[in-house]
Amino acid sequence: MTHPIRIAPSILAANFSKLGQEVRDVVDAGADWIHLDVMDGHFVPNITFGPDVIKSLRSYTDATFDCHLMIAPADSFLEAFAKAGCDILTVHAEAGPHLHRSLQTVKALGKKAGVSLNPATPESALEYVLDSLDLILVMTVNPGFGGQKFISVMEEKIRRIKAMVGDRPIEIEVDGGIAPETAGVVTGAGANVLVAGSAIFKGGSVEAYRAAIEAIRTPAEKGR
Numbered sequence: 001m002t003h004p005i006r007i008a009p010s011i012l013a014a015n016f017s018k019l020g021q022e023v024r025d026v027v028d029a030g031a032d033w034i035h036l037d038v039m040d041g042h043f044v045p046n047i048t049f050g051p052d053v054i055k056s057l058r059s060y061t062d063a064t065f066d067c068h069l070m071i072a073p074a075d076s077f078l079e080a081f082a083k084a085g086c087d088i089l090t091v092h093a094e095a096g097p098h099l100h101r102s103l104q105t106v107k108a109l110g111k112k113a114g115v116s117l118n119p120a121t122p123e124s125a126l127e128y129v130l131d132s133l134d135l136i137l138v139m140t141v142n143p144g145f146g147g148q149k150f151i152s153v154m155e156e157k158i159r160r161i162k163a164m165v166g167d168r169p170i171e172i173e174v175d176g177g178i179a180p181e182t183a184g185v186v187t188g189a190g191a192n193v194l195v196a197g198s199a200i201f202k203g204g205s206v207e208a209y210r211a212a213i214e215a216i217r218t219p220a221e222k223g224r
């Protein structure tokens with residue numbers, strides 16, 4: 001199944017003092033989804049924001065809220081993120097303790113379910129949960145921070161995941177170091193959702209965001 005290319009700006013790189021306006025501006029500039037990086041200072045060595053901040057952003061746009069949960073364990077917080085207005089809840093396979101149960105909980109909350117894999121985690125971790133998934137998030141950097149370099153061996157991993165997915169209607173998302181230079185590489189390997197933080201938010205205006213999104217979308221479309 002072929003999904004459209006989607007550009008999902010990560011607000012981790014936005015101006016946190018005016019997040020609502022940043023979300024509105026980047027959607028006006030052509031963003032398809034808003035990527036929300038939730039970090040707990042335990043699963044990853046950084047802390048960001050939780051469901052209350054997401055809830056306060058919900059009134060700024062109808063765009064899909066794509067929530068990347070870098071928290072362990074995630075299960076006791078899933079309901080709060082669902083109620084905050086997230087559309088997709090992605091948990092890490094490494095966060096445990098029961099990945100299958102986490103995915104069933106997300107589905108029971110009426111949300112789309114995603115699994116993310118750290119760079120060192122093999123794609124075989126997905127084998128027995130494939131039929132519960134709406135999205136697979138391939139980390140192309142180690143999670144925790146924006147502005148890191150794309151790990152090029154992840155191209156092969158995306159390719160293998162694309163083959164595993166087959167005809168299932170699962171979206172393949174990539175996250176970390178996505179920029180005009182890497183966009184075509186990841187879509188050529190099979191990804192269709194491209195998260196980008198620093199490559200989009202560096203400009204600070206709607207016009208700059210529009211140019212940055214197009215600078216990723218064009219090679220992403222060509223790379224397919």
Ligand SMILES: O=C(CO)[C@@H](O)[C@H](O)COP(=O)(O)O
Nearest residue numbers: 143144146147176177197198
């Ligand atoms: O999940 C993460 C980092 O853990 C990402 O979503 C980053 O926010 C991406 O930032 P860039 O690499 O695009 O600057």
Ligand SMILES: [Fe+2]
Nearest residue numbers: 010037068175
């Ligand atoms: Fe992310």
